[in-house]
Amino acid sequence: MIEKVTTKPVAEIATKATIAATASSTNPTGRTIFNKLNKPRKMLCPLVDHSELAFRILMKKYGCDLAYTPMLNAKMFAKDHKYRVRNFGPLDGKHEMDRPLVVQFCSNDIDELIKSCEYVKDSCDMIDLNLGCPQNIARSGHYGSFLMEDWPLIEKLIDGMHTAGLNNTCKIRIFSDIDKSLDYAQMCVNAGAKWIGVHGRMREQRGQATGLADLDYVKYIKEKIVSKVKDSEGIEEQVVISNGNMIYPEDINKVLEYTGCDAVMSGEGALYNPGIYNYTEDDDVTTAEGLDKIKNKVFPRVDFILKEYYEIVLSVKDQSPASMKSFKSHVFKLLRPFFEKELDLRNEFGPMNKIFDESEEFKQWIDKITKRIDQRIEEEPEMFKDEITLDDKNTTDEVKYYNIPFYRCQPYFRVIDGVKNNERFDIMKEEMDDKEAFLQKLKSKKQKIKDDY
Ligand SMILES: Cc1cc2nc3c(=O)[nH]c(=O)nc-3n(C[C@H](O)[C@H](O)[C@H](O)COP(=O)(O)O)c2cc1C
Incomplete structure (x- = not known):
């Protein structure tokens, strides 16, 4: 099935999908939602244990336009009242500073996912499917980035959310191959993802091996991806969010310009410095x-x-x-x-x-x-x-x-092999330029990578 999806020319898939779906007022398009939310360009990433309500409010005070919740597990959320209350309390999405809000779920089961979405859909603006979690628990639970080999399941989950009339998005990681990454993103969009967040790193890039995100991949996806829907003007431009490589305020505009994306999302940059978005265009x-x-x-x-x-x-x-x-x-x-x-x-x-x-x-x-x-x-x-x-x-x-x-x-800046990341830019760049060699090097490393993001 993966073969079938990956080898199909992107344009062909997109045209077929376009015929199938046109915008409707009950199921607004990604672009319509984006515009209605005042084009939120500076976003806070979903961050387990970190993008909780209090931190989201802090970020909003510091210039962030939209925030994601931490990843919530749909299996637990659907059935466990205590888990729901602990992870999505009465003020989440209801506090005056907590909108726009995207709630993120990980899931591999459409019924659990839709049930979970029903609980939160009136307290948020979008619901995101996590396709990027690289942790061991995601491998054993078969969710997050470990669905990257199971495209039919991803299609089912995204299509289910879309068909249920939800404002749905997803956040992906890239493959080492750029065209496979594009086909993957296109598959998600064709299945019904109204926005797509692209974290320009591979699943293996985590913890000490995080290194640089490859924004060329993000740019390529933004350039080539075709929206599933038509609006009055024709095929609408797909909303794509770029993720990775932002450490200073100036990186926001640089990334927006370089990738052509509609928005950026920051993870670690914002965690260490919530001021990263706190400027106006006059500054x-x-x-x-x-x-x-x-x-x-x-x-x-x-x-x-x-x-x-x-x-x-x-x-x-x-x-x-x-x-x-x-x-x-x-x-x-x-x-x-x-x-x-x-x-x-x-x-x-x-x-x-x-x-x-x-x-x-x-x-x-x-x-x-x-x-x-x-x-x-x-x-x-x-x-x-x-x-x-x-x-x-x-x-x-x-x-x-x-x-x-x-x-x-x-x-x-993480310290890798005794050197701070800001002093090893060339090495990180080389790793990105030859991803296969980088992956081989990781495999042969004796030291285990810490189970981290
Ligand atoms: C502490 C931490 C928790 C994270 N939790 C999530 C999560 O819940 N869902 C998700 O999709 N990504 C998660 N990520 C990944 C981030 O959303 C983001 O994709 C990653 O940090 C790259 O962005 P950055 O380069 O701006 O840090 C997490 C990252 C960190 C550092």
Whole structure:
């Protein structure tokens, strides 16, 4: 079946599908929904344990146009009331800041999927099918990226959502072969996905092996993909969302322009720096001087954003609480550069628990962070100057990096084989240019890849 789908010329499949489907008011097209939502261009990715209500609200305050929930498991969601309440509480999708919202499910069973969708469809704007989860649990449960070899099942799931009149999307990863990736995306769209999010990485690119996303694949898909539906003007342009390789505010426009996509979605970029989207078109985000002028918006101070996030967490905790696990994980990410230097404060935070009880201990700890920052700046004003500058050492014609004070949110670069990712751009690029060799290298590696995204 895969052979049949993959070898069919894309245009032929699309034409057939176009005849089958035209827009209707009860089942609006992807473009109609996108326009109705005011063309949300800056999106927050679905993030397990991280794109919970409180963080989504924080991101909305920081310029994000639309957010996804974490992946929810349709098998559990359909049948387990407790799971539903824990993962989609009364404020999810109902809080004034929580729209537009996309709810994401993983599934391999159309009945469970549709039942789950029924529960949330009036509290969100779109429902997404996860086709990208690379974790071992997705392999054993046969969902996420492990459906990439089971196109008939994907067709069934997407078609089922579409036929049920749902505003449905899906988020995919790429194959090593560019045309197979396009055929795969086209199959999803033909099955009825109204938007398609394309994460420009292969399933194997996870954890330490994440590396770069290949935006050439995303661009190719956006250029060639054909929408399933006709609107009054003819075949409408398919809504495609680009995912990957955004670490600084300027990357948003760069990616939009390069790929031609309708929107971008950010995962780790936003987790480490929720300020990534917090600028307007009048701001200059392409130079160090420009960024320096708006640094409080685009690289917020870690103590300020922590206070803000904490207040949001407390304000929603009775109805749609964040788990302690996700709260702590956010704090470690937001404060990553600070914690690297100020180990004693990191160690104080580690064992804290009763944080959600408006804990004085936690509030005092945040005050200590502020005092520590002031103290460092006072002691060594040159070294800890509050200024954004160009990182000359790692910046090349192809890629730009900035020096950001350690007390401001900023991108995190994983350390691979003892080298930080911002110092091994050429290696990551080589890996992308020869994906088969990269996959072979991964297979022969003795060290196991951590079970991660
Ligand atoms: C902590 C974490 C959790 C994630 N959870 C999900 C998820 O629930 N669903 C999903 O489709 N992708 C998930 N992803 C993948 C992201 O949505 C995104 O595709 C990936 O991080 C690449 O985007 P980035 O380069 O901007 O980080 C997760 C990634 C991370 C780092």
